[in-house]
Amino acid sequence: PSMVDRYHPPATACTLTRWGRRSHRGGGLLHRALSFSSSRCHVVSPGEVSAKPAEAGSAPGLYRDTVLLPRSEFPMRLTGQKLLDRELQIQQECGFADLYSWQRERKAKKEFCLHDGPPYANGDPHVGHALNKILKDIRNRFEMLRGRQVHYIPGWDCHGLPIELKALGELGTSGLSPMQIRQKARQFAEGAIARQKAAFQRWGLMADWDQCYYTYDGAYEAAQLKVFQEMHGKGFIYQDYKPVFWSPSSRTALAEAELEYNPEHVSRAIYATFPLSTLPPEMASEAGLESGVSVLVWTTQPWTIPANQAVCYMPNAQYSVVKRADNSQLLLVATERTASVAALLATELESIGTFTGSQLEGGICKHPTIPDKEVPLLPANHVTMAKGTGLVHTAPAHGMEDYSVASQFKLPVECMVDEDGKFTDLAGPELQHLCVMTEGTDKVISMLAECGALLKEEQCVHSYPYDWRTKQPVVIRPSKQWFINTASLKDKEALQKVRVLPESARGSLLTMLDRRTYWCISRQRSWGVPIPVFYHRETGEALINKHTVSHLAELFKEKGSDCWWELPIETLLPDQVKAGPVTDYVRGEDVLDIWFDSGASWAAVLEGTADAYVEGKDQIGGWFQSSLLTSVAVRNKAPYKSLVVHGFAVSEKGEKMSKSLGNVVDPDVVINGGKDPSVPAYGADVLRWWVAESNVFSEVQIGPTALNSARDSIGKLRNTLKFLLGNLQGFDPRVQAVDPKEMHYIDQYMLHQLREYSIKVTDAYSEFDAGRAIRVLQAFITRDLSSFYFSIIKDRLYCDPEDSLGRRSCQTVLEEILDGVTRSIAPILPHLAEEVYLHAPGHDGETLFKSGWIKSSSVWRRPGLEEAVEGACAIRDSFLSSIPGKNAAQYDLTIAIEPGLLFELMESLQEEATSTSSQLAELMTVARVNLASGLPRDLPPDAPLSHGTFLINLEGGVIREDSAYSIAAVPTSAARCPRCRRYTADSADCLCPRCQTIVSQAH
Known part of the structure; x- marks a missing residue:
């Protein structure tokens, strides 16, 4: 390894203090501190002894039984059915099912609580589930391994329209009672939960699968009602008649989180005129305007024109009355929009007069399609100059900002649209029963044209809200609904205390919170938790208080929320409520938004605040937000200490997966293989590795390339683990382990590296960064083990006496490495x-x-030891680069260093002036090392020479020395030993002295 990779200045003060400078032969402080009295070390050329033993009958074959080659029953590869059977066998033998309960019962100083966001119980498990659940399990297993008591209760979101629609299929709701609908929906949800739960267990997720939470459980619903009561009691929940997103295709109100915006929606946008019947006083004084001025408005929703109650202007903007060159018509438009309007109408516009917005006050327009109706000009801050005319048609019943204007100026909020998205009789006989988004729009446009108010129609492609379930456009219409006043709950401080990973997601959270002024929580469906309210038969007045809700919570806890439909109203209304005869009341028919269901999970499942919520980025506007709002309302704090926001799983082309594209990856097929033999069975660990290795904070690609890569990575890891296990055959760490102080220096150094590795991998897991943990693991295996340590120790492992200190020293380290690596991969694999x-x-x-x-x-x-070994590594790198393509084992090496710190460090690895068996010779993987203060004068002229320096930095920089060294490599005159294959024998048919001793003892 290069010194850039291998050298790290020590972080702590070296224990070898006040090192004296000395001559290169002697017993200095450094030497005494690092030395030990034990056997010599030996080297091997990289990869030589790991080759297959020679055939019997050849000279090396005579000694094959004396070479300690690795042996292990651990299989190098597991594929197909054998792999699947082995994983299931491991789950059984190693008690995967009982692990969560075991760790809950043990004593622990700290708890780690990861609150499971409930997946939706409306379909089969998919790779999005795998990404989310495995990411959570990796962290849970890590925390459990390091001694924390993990609190993790899996849950399911069980209510809501998608389940209701799927359960009913083509039946629809016609003729079915609420209880029949609920029964079918529950059965459908239970089936989906069973399939998802089985998949999660197969993926190896650690949980008590008999103790999950479900939003349709009576106890959960009771806890939810208590949250509702707390929020209602504090005035956060109220009933009102105001515009909501309404889905005609679902016949229910929707919250912002239930919308998806279609960026390619096409609207028929129009420019229409509203004639000024009363000029604003400031404008009336201008000459030339007596002939009549029309206000020009632009809208993408022409169907809302019949509901118009005002035209809004921006108070501080400039407005101009302009005259059309083609027909002398006078129009009022924003000054900065004049050029765009002129281009649109294909005519020149001459400015007659200019006014500020505030000078338009007092103006009154005629409604273009409703005779005798007049509407005022009003100031409003939501008017923009980005598009249109700078004058906004305002229909309070069909726009959120429009409604705000109506509230401020006491305008009527008349709804002309029914629950099916059709005009009511209020819109007049011409429009009644027409669908507003289609034929209703056509009719309104033709009416505007007939009365001469339509100046221009154009197609407008823009982002428009759709019902995320039916994929149909929604309308905004007023409805009497239950709302949460989110404006008073936007506690930015509560969110500032939360740690967000990645930090960039915090901005999205705050933006979405800002955008939400109120949250509509009532749904006109049957499958959900009923809103606990009664209405007076005559007045329609709502009856709801702490007595009624507490009573219902107890009933729900005992019987579940079905009792709302099953029990008589006399049982549902408690005695202590003195509000007149019970028969005067009817129960409400609305259910709660499922985001309120799941948002209350902290109250039903957690005892305090969760350490982490971990979900996909779609939950920024969903569960993360509904949980925050409900918790801040009840407890005045966030329900989580940290939020982890991951991306979505996408195809290898980066496309969203969909059945229509045929690019869906089924996690069951990933694990068990497909019907087609070309689709292999990867097993659960490959799926888990794919999750861990991905950059989960962006979109995560999955497909054959990613899965094959994961399988190959695990295969390489198995290879390393098999090498470690093979070389530990017959080794018992409890009785044969060597004390670190007595180990060879390279072995001590590897323990040092293992400690550095363990710190890095622990940090990575602590940061929810399993990808970094994998990179740290692969770097450690590739650089520190395969390329470095394994290539150096094979001779000692295979050819030294079985019970020698050098071999046991090495095995002790291999056992520690095996143990450390195995534990470090355990959360993932x-x-x-x-x-x-x-x-x-x-x-x-x-x-x-x-x-x-x-x-x-x-x-x-x-x-200090780190410096010694890394100094030797620097010298080794220089030597190997001086003999490119040649076998280092065939060289005698002379290392020349001036007396000083570097010489002392090298001398600690080789006491003698020359040696074939020193630790320095082992590190250099050469036949012999000569350690001297200068190069010999009789070097062959063609001997490869190299020079370099090594910076020694000890005691935090107190000791610093840049030491120079020179190296000369000369081909060795020794022969290759037929047993160990090192060039240390006197002749080709003779064993080297080390092997001679071992073979003679064996016989």
């Missing part, structure tokens, strides 16, 4: 981690998840 743990030495049937997180020790942090 629980099946693989438990499988490895079953094969690993020294566990006696214990499961990994009951045994804790990575166990690294502060003793492993040894900065």
Whole structure:
């Protein structure tokens, strides 16, 4: 590895203090601090001994039984049915189903509460579920491993129109009672829940699946009613008649969160004139305007013209009366819109007079299609100059801003549109029964044309709200509904205290909160929690108070909300309510918006505040917001300490998945394979790796490329784990482990690296960044293990005596590495981690998840040793780059360093002036290392030479020395040993001294 990768200045002061400078032979402080009395180390050329043993009969074959090659029953690959069977077997053997309950019962100092946002119970599990649930499970398993008591109760959102519509199918609601509708909807929801729950368990999610929450449970509904009562008691919930988003296709009011905006909606926009019957006083004094001025308005919703009650202007803008060159008509438009209007009408417009908006006060217009109706000119702040004429047609019944103007100026709010989106008799006989969005629009436009008020019609493509369930456009119409006054609940401070990941999502949360002035929470449906209100038969007055709601909450808790329809009103209305005879009242027929259902989950499921809510970005305007508003209303604080907002799963082309495009990825097919043999069974761990590896804060692509990549990554990981397990065969860490102080320095160094790795991977999981955890893991395996440590230690592992200190030292480290890596992948790959743990030495049937997180020790942090090994690595890099393409094992290496710190560090790795078996020789992977203060004078002229420097930085910079070194490589004169294949033998048919001793002892 390059020194850029391998060198990190020590973060803590080195324990080797006040190092004395000394000659290159002697017993200085550094040397004594780092040295130990034990056997020599040996090297191997990278990859040599890992090759297959030579055939019997050849010279190396004679010694194959004396070489300790890796052995393990851990399979290198698991595919197809074997993989699926093994995962299910692991879940069974390792008690996946009982793990959540086990950790809830153990003692723990801290709790980690991740509150599960309820998935909708209206269909099969999909990859969006997988992304969300696995992301949560990774964090839960990590927190559980590190000793926290995890609080995680899965839930389902069970009410609402989509379930009702799917349950009824083509039957519709005609002829069915509310209870029949509810029964069918409940059955449909229960089926969807069962399918989703089975999938979540197969993915390895840790939870008590017998103790979930459902929004149709009586206890949940009772808790929800208590939230409703608290909010009603504080004045946040009220009944009113005002404009709401109304879906004619669903025949119900909708909240903002239930809309989706179609950016390609086409409207028939019109420019229409409203003749001024009374000029504003400021305008009347101008000469030349007596012949009549018309106010020009623009609207994309011509059907609302019959409901017009005013025309609004911007008080501080400039307005001009202009004369058309083609017909001398006088029009009032905003001055800055004059050029656009002239282009639109294809004529020149001459300015006759200019006024400020405030000078228009007192003007009165004739309604273009309703004889004798007059409407005022009024100031309004919502008027913009981006489009149109700067004068806005105002229909209070059909616009939110229009309604605000009506409230301020006491204008009538007449609704001319019924629940089916058709004109009522109030609109007049010509319009009655026409659908406002289609033939009603046609008729209004033709009426305007007939009376000469239509100046221009054009097609306008713009963003328009649709019902997210039926995919049909909505209208704005007034209706008597129940509302939450969200304006008084926008506690920005509550949200400022919340940690948001990614931070960029905070702006979207605040923007959506700002946009929501009130929240309509009543729905005209049967499948939901009834709004606990009674109405007087005669007056229509609502009866609702703490006594009625508390009584109903108790009934719901005991019997469920079906009792609202099943029990007589005498049972539903409590005795203590003295409001006249019970028979004077009828129960309300509306149900609560399901966003209120799920938004109250904190009250039904949590004991306090959740550590985290983790959902997709669509919940910024949904569950995140409804939970915040209800919690702030009742408790004056947010229900969560942190919000994690992830993206959506999309196809590999980045497209939204849809059945019509045929690009839907089914998680069941991902795990179990498809009917087509070309669609392999990947298993649950591949699905989990895909989630973990993705940048979940953006759109997450899934398809064969991503899944094959995940499978290959796990395959490489299995390879590494098999190497570790193979070399730990017969090793018992409880009795054969070597104390770190007695280990070879490279082994101590690897413990140091393992500690650094464990800190980084722990930090990544703590930040909900499993992708970083994977990158840290892969860098550790590729750089620190495969490219570096494994290539150096194979000779010691395979060819040293089985019970030698050098080999046991190495095995001790391999066992720690295996343990650390296995625990670090466990949150992401629980099946693989438990499988490895079953094969690993020294566990006696214990499961990994009951045994804790990575166990690294502060003793492993040894900065001085880090400098020694990394200094040697710098020298090794220089040497290897000087012999490109050649085998390092065939060289004798001379390292020349002036007396000083670097020499002392290298001397700690090789006490002798020359050695074939020192730790320095092992690190360099050469035949022999000569350590000297200068290069020899008799070097061959063609000997590769290289030079470099290494910065020693110890005790936080107190000790700094930039040390120079020179290297000379000379081909060795020694022969290759037929057993260990190192160039350390006297002749080709002779064993090297180390192997000679081992073989003679074996025989």
